[in-house]
Amino acid sequence: MYSIMIVEDDKKLNSLIKSHLERYGYKTFPIKDFSNVRSEFVKEKPDMVLMDINLPVYDGFYWCRDIRAISKVPIIFISARDSDMDQVMAIENGADDYVTKPFSYDVLIAKIKGVIRRVYGSYANNVSNEVFETKGLFLYINQSVIEYEGKKIELSKKEFQLLYSLLKNADKIVSRETLLEILWNDVDFVDDNTLSVNMTRVRKRLEDIGISNAIDTKRGQGYRIKVNW
Known part of the structure; x- marks a missing residue:
């Protein structure tokens, strides 16, 4: 079942689109807070976005x-603005298609199906799980980049894997053995001190973007990342 995020502030139209999409088996996420569309996108991880222009x-x-800065998920505009320039701007800003209001729901569904076939039919793995977010900290999976409050830093492969593993288990202790296995796959061939060195680097990376004292060392156990920074 594909999920579709609906970014449309006309409540009646929003409801009608939601109803038609669900009738065809799609899961829908209508946006309510139009000041935090990106955060909602990261939270819901939809397979497609339907986007109005006037919001x-x-x-x-x-x-x-x-959205396009962090994901390749397909975006279809639905708008009453029918000028060529608006359609050109939509495409240039990263949209995959454009539907003019008023529209036929059959046409909308056909366009949705077409984009889904094109995007997910041959390379679905390239468009999912591209970003992971916790308390405003964004991790861009395909780029090994973290962002917090507008600041971005590129991580080494090991730094990224460590941070990603900790954040997936936020507020829980992740054992040293688990982290070593994630990084090197064989604990016996790794000096335990190497993990400590890499964790120090991760702490420094977090401090560089404004997050301090987020990682606790649990002696004899492992590490824990707190999310109340």
């Missing part, structure tokens, strides 16, 4: 660019 706070072009 509160920021317009659809802005959110399209914002």
Whole structure:
């Protein structure tokens, strides 16, 4: 079942689109907070986005660019603005298709199916799980980059794997053995001190983007990342 995030502030139209999509077996996530579309996108991880242009706070072009900066998930614009320039701007900002209001729901469903076949039919693994977010800290999976409050830093492969593993188990202790296995696959061939050195580097990376004292060392057990920074 494919999931679709609906970014449409017209409540009646939002409800109608939701109803039609669910009738065809799609899971829907209508947006309510139009000031945090990107956060909702990261939280829900939809397979597709339907985006209006005229929205509160920021317009659809802005959110399209914002989403496109972290994901290749397909975006279809649905808008009453029918000029060639609006359609050109939508495509240039990263949209995959454009549907003009008022529209036929059969046409909308056909376009959705077409984009899904094109995007997910041959390389589905390239468009999913590209970003992981915890308390405003974004990890870009395909780039080994972290972002917090607008600051971005590129991590080494080992730094990224350590941080990702800790965040997936936030507020829980991850054993040294588990972390060594994740990084090197064979604990016997690794000096335990090497893990400590790499963890120090991860701490430094977090401090560089404004997150301090987030990782605790649990002697004899492992490490834990706190998410109340």
